[in-house]
Structures are given as C-alpha cells and as structure tokens.
Amino acid sequence: MSDTALHALIALLLPAFSFLVLAVVFPLRRLGRPAAWFSILCAAGAFWAAVIAWTHGGPDATRAVWPWLPSGGKTIADVGVLVDPTSTIMLCLVSLVALLVQFYSLGYLHDEPPAALGRYYVYQSLFAFSMMGLVLAPNLLQLFMCWELVGLCSYLLIGFWYQRPSAARAAVKAFWITKAGDVGLLIGIVMLWRLTGTFDLTELRSLAASNAIPVAGLSIITFCIYLGAMGKTAQFPFHVWLPDAMEGPTPVSALIHAATMVTAGVYLLVRTDWLFALTPDVLLIVAWIGAFTALLAAVLACVQDDIKRVLAYSTVSQLGYMMTAIGAGVASAGFLHLLTHGLFKALLFLGAGAVIHAVGSNDLPNMGGLARRMPQTAIVFIVGTLSLAGIPFFGGFLSKEEILGAVWAGGLTGPFVLLMIVAFLTAFYMFRVVFLAFFSTPAPVAAIAHGATVGRVVPDQATGITPLRVAHSHLHNETVVEGAHVNETPHAHEPPVTMLLPLWVLALMTMAVGVMSTLKIGGFAQGEGEAAPAWLTPSAVGVATAGILLAWLTYQNRTINASSLAAMFGPIRSAALKKFWIDDIFEGLYGIVLLGFSRIIGWIDRYLVDGVLNVLSDWTLQAGDELRGIQTGKPQDYVYGVGAGVLVLILLMRLVF
Amino acid sequence: MGLQPYLILSAVVFCIGLFGVTTRRNTIGILLGIELMMNAVNINLIAFARYTASVSGMVFTVFTICITVTEAALGLAIVILLFRVRRTVMADHLDLLKG
Numbered sequence: 001m002s003d004t005a006l007h008a009l010i011a012l013l014l015p016a017f018s019f020l021v022l023a024v025v026f027p028l029r030r031l032g033r034p035a036a037w038f039s040i041l042c043a044a045g046a047f048w049a050a051v052i053a054w055t056h057g058g059p060d061a062t063r064a065v066w067p068w069l070p071s072g073g074k075t076i077a078d079v080g081v082l083v084d085p086t087s088t089i090m091l092c093l094v095s096l097v098a099l100l101v102q103f104y105s106l107g108y109l110h111d112e113p114p115a116a117l118g119r120y121y122v123y124q125s126l127f128a129f130s131m132m133g134l135v136l137a138p139n140l141l142q143l144f145m146c147w148e149l150v151g152l153c154s155y156l157l158i159g160f161w162y163q164r165p166s167a168a169r170a171a172v173k174a175f176w177i178t179k180a181g182d183v184g185l186l187i188g189i190v191m192l193w194r195l196t197g198t199f200d201l202t203e204l205r206s207l208a209a210s211n212a213i214p215v216a217g218l219s220i221i222t223f224c225i226y227l228g229a230m231g232k233t234a235q236f237p238f239h240v241w242l243p244d245a246m247e248g249p250t251p252v253s254a255l256i257h258a259a260t261m262v263t264a265g266v267y268l269l270v271r272t273d274w275l276f277a278l279t280p281d282v283l284l285i286v287a288w289i290g291a292f293t294a295l296l297a298a299v300l301a302c303v304q305d306d307i308k309r310v311l312a313y314s315t316v317s318q319l320g321y322m323m324t325a326i327g328a329g330v331a332s333a334g335f336l337h338l339l340t341h342g343l344f345k346a347l348l349f350l351g352a353g354a355v356i357h358a359v360g361s362n363d364l365p366n367m368g369g370l371a372r373r374m375p376q377t378a379i380v381f382i383v384g385t386l387s388l389a390g391i392p393f394f395g396g397f398l399s400k401e402e403i404l405g406a407v408w409a410g411g412l413t414g415p416f417v418l419l420m421i422v423a424f425l426t427a428f429y430m431f432r433v434v435f436l437a438f439f440s441t442p443a444p445v446a447a448i449a450h451g452a453t454v455g456r457v458v459p460d461q462a463t464g465i466t467p468l469r470v471a472h473s474h475l476h477n478e479t480v481v482e483g484a485h486v487n488e489t490p491h492a493h494e495p496p497v498t499m500l501l502p503l504w505v506l507a508l509m510t511m512a513v514g515v516m517s518t519l520k521i522g523g524f525a526q527g528e529g530e531a532a533p534a535w536l537t538p539s540a541v542g543v544a545t546a547g548i549l550l551a552w553l554t555y556q557n558r559t560i561n562a563s564s565l566a567a568m569f570g571p572i573r574s575a576a577l578k579k580f581w582i583d584d585i586f587e588g589l590y591g592i593v594l595l596g597f598s599r600i601i602g603w604i605d606r607y608l609v610d611g612v613l614n615v616l617s618d619w620t621l622q623a624g625d626e627l628r629g630i631q632t633g634k635p636q637d638y639v640y641g642v643g644a645g646v647l648v649l650i651l652l653m654r655l656v657f
Numbered sequence: 658m659g660l661q662p663y664l665i666l667s668a669v670v671f672c673i674g675l676f677g678v679t680t681r682r683n684t685i686g687i688l689l690g691i692e693l694m695m696n697a698v699n700i701n702l703i704a705f706a707r708y709t710a711s712v713s714g715m716v717f718t719v720f721t722i723c724i725t726v727t728e729a730a731l732g733l734a735i736v737i738l739l740f741r742v743r744r745t746v747m748a749d750h751l752d753l754l755k756g
Binding site: 628629630631632633634635636639640643 | 675678679680687748751752753754755756
C-alpha cells in the first residue's frame with residue numbers, strides 16, 4: 001500500500017473509530033464535553049492525515065482495496081480508497097471543515113445538556129466518516145452506500161432538536177426528497193453495471209477511454225445518475241429541502257448543508273465527467289437546470305428575512321453555478337468552485353451562527369449595527385461575502401470567472417446570461433444581509449419596508465423571538481434559542497474563542513486562496529487551456545459591484561427606498577415570497593396524487609380485501625352458532641354419537657373399502 | 658363346546674350393558690351398565706384365550722378386572738361428590754357442558 005493511500009485510509013478510519021467509540025461507550029458519550037473533545041481530536045488526526053495524503057500524492061491514482069462481494073473467483077465490488085488529486089483535495093476540504101465545525105460547535109452548543117452534546121458529536125463523527133468514504137470511494141457501490149449514510153446523517157442532524165415540530169418536519173422532508181433522487185442514482189448505477197459489468201470507477205474510466213461503453217441507452221443511465229445528484233445537490237425542482245434544512249444547528253448547516261454534503265452531487269458528476277462527456281444531451285440538461293436553479297434561488301434569497309435562509313438559497317444558487325460548469329463540459333471549473341465555495345460558505349454560515357448566538361434570533365430586522373459590537377465577526381463575514389460576490393483577491397473570484405468563462409466557451413449563451421444575472425443578485429442579496437445585520441441601525445422603517453416580518457419586530461426586540469422561546473423552554477429547563485444564549489441586541493457581544501478561531505482560520509484561508517488565485521501563484525499558475533474573452537472579468541466584477549452598490553444605496557444610504565424597489569418588482573416579489581409555489585406544488589402533488597392513490601388503495605383494502613375476509617368469518621361464526629345445538633351437555637347423547645360414529649365406520653369399511 | 662356360545666353370551670351381556678348406559682337416568686345405573694360391558698369383554702377374552710390356548714388373554718382379563726374395580730371406586734366417589742354439590746345424580750340434569 002502506498003504512503004498516500006495509507007494516510008487516506010487513516011483519515012477515513014479515524015472518524016469511524018470516534019463514531020464507534022462514542023456510540024458504544026455510552027458513559028463517555030453522556031459526559032458531553034469529553035466526548036466532544038475525543039471527536040475533535042479524531043477529526044484533527046483525520047485532517048492531518050488528509051493533508052499528508054494530499055501533499056504526498058502524485059498526479060496518478062493509487063488505490064488500496066479489499067474484496068467485498070466475492071462471486072465465483074472475482075469480486076463484484078471492492079471496498080477501500082481510491083486516491084487521486086481530486087479525491088485528496090476534497091478529503092482535505094471535508095476534514096478541515098469538519099474539524100473547524102466540530103470545534104466551533106463546542107462554543108455554539110454550549111448550553112446543550114451533556115447527553116445531547118454527546119449525541120451531536122456521534123452524528124458528526126459518523127458524518128465525517130461517511131463523507132470521506134464517499135469522497136474516496138473506488139467504486140460506485142461504495143459511493144452509493146456512503147451517499148446514503150451522509151443522507152442519514154443529514155436527517156439526524158437537521159432533526160437534532162427533534163422536540164421542535166418544525167425541525168422534525170424539515171428532517172423528514174430532506175430525507176424524502178433526497179431519497180427520491182437516490183432511487184434514480186441506484187437505478188443508474190445498476191443499469192450501468194448491466195451495461196458494462198463493473199462498478200469500479202477506474203475500470204469504467206478505462207472502458208470509456210477506449211470507447212468500449214455502448215453509447216446507445218447511456219443517456220438514460222447518466223440522467224438517472226444526475227437525478228441522484230439533483231436530489232443531493234438541491235437542483236430545481238428538488239431544491240425545496242435545503243432551505244428547510246436550516247432548522248438544524250447552524251454549524252451543521254455550515255458543514256453539511258453548505259460545504260460538504262450538498263456538494264456530493266457535484267463531486268459525483270466530477271468523478272464521472274468522462275461518462276457524462278459521452279452524453280452531451282444530458283450535459284445540456286445539467287447546464288440549463290443548473291443555471292435556472294441558480295437564478296431561481298438567487299431571486300428567492302433576495303426576499304428572505306431569515307439570515308440562514310438567505311445563505312441556504314445562496315448555497316442552492318452556487319450549487320447551480322457548479323452544475324452549470326459541469327454541464328458546459330468543464331468539470332474542473334465546477335470542482336474549483338466547489339472547493340472555494342466550501343471554504344467561504346462555511347465561513348459565512350459560521351459567521352451567521354455567531355450573529356445568531358449573540359442576537360438570539362435569525363431575523364434580519366432584529367439585527368443591525370452589529371459591526372460595532374462584534375467587529376471581528378463583521379470582518380470575517382464581509383470577507384466571506386466578498387468571496388461569494390466574486391470580488392478579486394477574495395476566494396470565490398477565480399472559480400466564478402472560470403465557470404463563467406467555461407459556460408461562455410461552451411457556447412451556452414442562455415445559461416451564461418442567467419449566470420450573469422445571478423452574479424448581480426448574489427452581490428445584492430449578500431450585501432443586503434451585511435448592511436442590515438452589521439451596519440444599519442435596526443430602524444422600524446427598514447423593518448416595515450421589508451414587509452414580511454411586520455408586527456413582530458418593532459419596537460420590542462424581544463417579541464420576534466418570543467414564540468421560539470416558549471416552544472423551547474418547556475423542553476429544556478433552560479431557555480435556549482438555537483442553542484444560543486438569549487441576548488437581546490443591546491447585549492450582543494463577540495462569540496467565545498472556540499467560535500472565533502474557526503472563523504478566522506476560514507477567513508484567512510479564503511483570503512489566501514483568493515490572493516493566490518487572483519495573482520495566479522502557487523497551484524493556480526496553470527490555468528485552463530482556453531482563455532476566456534478579455535471582457536469577461538471586468539464585466540463580471542462590474543456586475544457584482546453594481547449589486548453591491550444597489551444594496552448600499554438601498555439599505556445603507558437609503559437613497560433608494562426599499563419599499564419602492566420592492567414595488568418595482570411587485571409580482572416577482574410576491575411570487576418569491578410564496579417560493580414560486582414550488583412547495584405548494586409538491587404539497588398539492590402529495591395531497592392529490594399520493595393521498596388520492598392511497599385513498600383508493602385504502603378503499604380496496606377496507607371493502608374488498610377485508611370484505612371477503614369478513615364474509616368468510618361471518619359464515620364460520622354462523623355455522624358454529626347453528627352447530628352448537630348438537631352439544632347438549634348430556635353424557636348419554638354423546639354415547640349415541642359415539643355409537644352412531646362406530647356404525648358409520650363399520651358401514652364405510654363394509655361398503656367402500 | 659365351541660367358541661360361539663361364549664361369544665353370543667358376551668354379545669348379549671354387552672348389549673344389556675349398553676342399553677343400561679344409554680337409557681338409565683341414574684348415574685349409578687350408568688356405572689352398572691359399564692360394569693356389565695366390561696364383563697362382556699372379559700368373557701370374550703377368556704373365551705378366546707381358551708380357544709387359542711394362549712395365556713395372554715387371561716393376563717389381560719386380570720388387568721381388566723383391576724381396572725374395572727378402580728373405575729367403579731372412582732366413579733362412585735364422583736357420584737357421591739356430585740350428589741353433595743348438585744343434590745341430584747340424574748344424568749339428564751347434569752348438562753353444564755351444554756353448548
């Protein structure tokens with residue numbers, strides 16, 4: 001086994017070890033903080049091993065596999081690790097964010113009871129293991145297994161505060177909608193196996209390279225695989241689960257629903273891009289759906305008042321970006337954006353977590369002027385926002401340019417235009433958050449101009465959070481909102497060092513990546529072969545700047561009245577507030593199709609199946625009722641019966657036999 | 658003397674016993690009928706034992722007599738208890754097992 005594969009294996013197995021220990025040794029788990037530290041240590045070890053695997057790994061793929069499903073001399077599938085530059089760098093991202101999030105959670109979930117904290121870290125360890133297993137999977141079967149495991153962890157962690165009905169609902173919703181896509185993925189994998197006879201990624205790749213995979217019928221297979229990616233990566237129309245997934249603790253949103261798990265779909269498509277390259281028609285679908293999702297989510301993000309929901313929609317939007325790049329045939333651009341996005345989106349979510357922790361509410365109108373009270377959080381949050389907006393010298397700049405260039409070069413003018421609009425909207429809604437949360441004073445005017453939360457905002461800051469408090473306080477004995485200290489804005493303060501440290505690490509890394517990529521030094525020296533047109537970078541940056549400017553004019557300077565701006569986009573705005581009725585459509589489908597169908601089935605069961613059984617049992621009962629008259633209870637009647645029976649037997653013997 | 662007269666005797670005694678069992682209302686009468694039927698069986702056993710010149714029939718007869726005695730003792734005890742509880746020994750009044 002090579003050095004790289006060994007370290008990748010260590011990175012994979014350390015979280016598994018932590019999970020097993022914490023799951024089995026329940027006294028340790030119930031202690032809470034010691035369990036947390038154990039899990040964090042394992043995550044740190046995993047990160048260290050991942051970095052070694054990345055830095056020592058050559059450009060070639062190495063693998064360490066063990067037979068899993070033996071069948072007549074050969075194996076149907078292996079388990080193990082497949083180590084190449086793509087998987088090791090993804091491994092680094094996963095283990096880094098997992099480590100930082102676990103560390104951050106120590107501060108964020110400070111008020112959880114110890115047993116719940118231990119449970120949280122069990123889930124976190126299991127998630128880290130499954131995600132790394134997915135990243136390192138040498139074949140599609142192991143990938144699918146880990147894929148389902150991360151789905152399970154997502155469900156468990158969204159529903160971490162399962163006492164809250166909304167969290168339980170969101171968890172179930174996420175589970176079912178991703179499951180709908182996963183069925184497609186499973187079908188795709190099995191069909192691909194029928195076609196080629198192997199699950200192994202390396203073998204499949206060499207088959208594809210030598211044109212040994214029949215192209216006829218391959219489109220259905222790749223579309224099925226894409227369906228799985230759609231569910232996990234929240235592409236339209238499966239994006240509805242991701243905003244609801246924000247019911248989980250904010251660190252979970254950062255790790256699972258922004259940086260790692262939701263990008264699994266992108267990673268899957270990057271992993272199999274040689275397969276998708278054989279089916280350009282499916283790639284076109286990928287690109288259009290990606291661009292459409294990006295735009296839809298960006299529009300939705302503009303009208304949200306919940307800071308986490310804005311970030312959730314922005315995640316959906318950025319995932320659409322990545323998918324569009326893959327659809328344009330340049331998976332590497334999508335993958336680069338995946339990596340940078342993982343960094344700065346984790347940063348944004350953790351920053352939002354710090355804000356929520358301090359304010360005790362998710363709603364933007366309850367915030368405002370926080371920059372003075374928590375300057376460090378404000379700085380790192382703005383770094384993340386600038387990255388997301390794609391400003392030069394910040395993390396997301398290069399990857400966004402690459403995607404736009406790839407889409408333009410791929411001749412996809414329609415998606416390109418959509419993505420440019422998205423770039424504008426992204427800058428606008430993110431800076432709306434920045435200005436509303438960190439700079440503007442929490443004025444009643446701003447709140448009313450923003451419509452949605454009128455009535456529970458002004459003037460008492462606490463009213464907005466009262467319902468949550470009531471809902472929560474009878475579950476725990478202490479008053480907890482989102483695991484935070486309940487503080488009204490006037491008492492907002494910088495988060496503890498356990499939360500600040502991960503924020504700074506992520507911010508500095510985002511900056512480092514941004515500076516290096518903008519100046520094209522380090523690993524970014526070799527760009528993509530085809531150069532993007534010269535006008536691309538200025539126009540993209542210009543669009544982003546315009547977005548920032550509009551947000552500044554509207555929410556900071558107030559030259560533009562927010563309500564008149566909203567009125568300008570009246571129909572779109574009201575539709576967006578209703579989430580474009582997509583959730584309602586799903587609900588309607590559920591109500592009419594599924595419930596209607598089950599009503600029919602229920603009728604058949606109740607009246608046909610049960611009816612036959614009831615008639616039979618009624619007959620039996622009646623027959624018994626009639627026949628019980630024979631039982632007189634008088635012994636002599638029974639003697640007659642025996643005598644008659646003997647006679648019948650004798651007659652039978654005489655006549656029949 | 659051949660086998661036949663013994664068998665006829667046995668059949669007659671058996672039928673008398675059966676008649677008693679089926680027609681008597683008194684439980685003690687029924688017990689008497691059973692005794693008669695048992696003895697008919699004994700006659701049969703002895704007759705065949707003599708006819709085939711084997712001992713086993715006689716051995717069985719000894720067993721049967723033993724069992725008959727025990728059965729009579731038990732049966733009478735039950736009848737006495739029954740009388741104490743129900744104040745009657747008439748079989749047609751004892752129909753608690755009626756369905």
